[in-house]
Amino acid sequence: MGRTRMSFMSLNPEIGAFLDLVEANQTGDAQAFHQQTPEQARQAFEQSSTRMRWQVPGVASRDLSYPTRDGESLAARIYTPSTASTEPLPVMVFLHGGGFVVGSLDSHDGICREFCQRTPCAVVAVEYRRAPEYKFPTALHDAADALAWLAIQAAALNLDTTRLALAGDSVGATLATVLAIEAAADPQRLQPCLQLLCYPVTDASRSSESRELLSEGYLLESPTLEWFYEHYARTPQDRRDWRFSPLLAPDLRGIAPVHLALAGFDPLIDEGHAYAQRLEASGVVVQCKEYTGLVHDFLRMPMVTGEIESVYQELSEVLRQALYPAS
Secondary structure, rough: OOOHHHHOOOHEEEEEEHHHHHHHOOOOOOOOOOOOOOHHHHHHHHHHHHOOOOOOOOOEEEEEEEEEOOOOOOOOOOEEOOOOOOEEEEEEEEOOOOOOOOOOOOOOHHHHHHHHOOOOOEEEEEEOOOOOOOOOHHHHHHHHHHHHHHHHHHHOOOOEEEEEEEEEOOOOHHHHHHHHHHHHHHOOOOOEEEEEEEEEOOOOOOOOHHHHHHHOOOOOHHHHHHEEEHHHOOHHHHOOOOOOOOHHOOOOOOOOOOOEEEEEEOOOHHHHHHHHHHHHHOOEEEEEEEEEEOOOHHHOOOOOOOOOHHHHHHHHHHHHHHOOOOO
């Protein structure tokens, strides 16, 4: 049994009220993800995303597609500032969260628009195939194929991939950091200048103190995490593969600088801090910012609390400094 929210005095009060509302509504058709089928969970996630959607002016978007290594065609979306110049734009590749089971380009649309407008930069959001229909490592292969496609299409899209950030939230951040590790080992790949990782999964192979203490009542619950992992993994051994759990990577030396954004009331916070320590020990430039009063998935919560405005200001400044190093 996790601690009650009342024992934590620093939880953002608007987040607390939101969590109470979520908990009160988890009956009937609005059950927790782990009590639903994947298709039911996807529908519920998209419906809740529609209710939480917010407007970001000054951004244009266009839907694209990219080819995968097994002959499929998957969706991507490019966001550009409406007032963009004719010069090639730096680019952030964004991979959405959702436990490898839920989530889409649409559910994370607002996040991409925020970074595009505030930085400013182009944002390429990448769809990948989800579990359980497509198991590990399909999502990673799809994301890698999207980067290979981007390398070829960058000039036609007026993008400057010498100024590239890899970003994501939750398991999207996991995918981003694995791509960065692979890029460091292969100079033929696109080379990021920044990893912007928001509340990533870094170790699905074992539990942690934060997963025990925050196991329920804080939006992302331990039974749901297990449900996600079990759907994505082919076997229990997959969860010990570093591409599933990058904290277990044999070598992190030489990868792009990392900015980690963690939530104080996230069951993943301990493994986030552990990853930051591992990066620092490997000589990687790393900044780690903990937003103490927030919960997992906070990037999608501007309609819940005004605190997310300052989060976007800070993260966009980090992105700006990486993508515009001379300014």
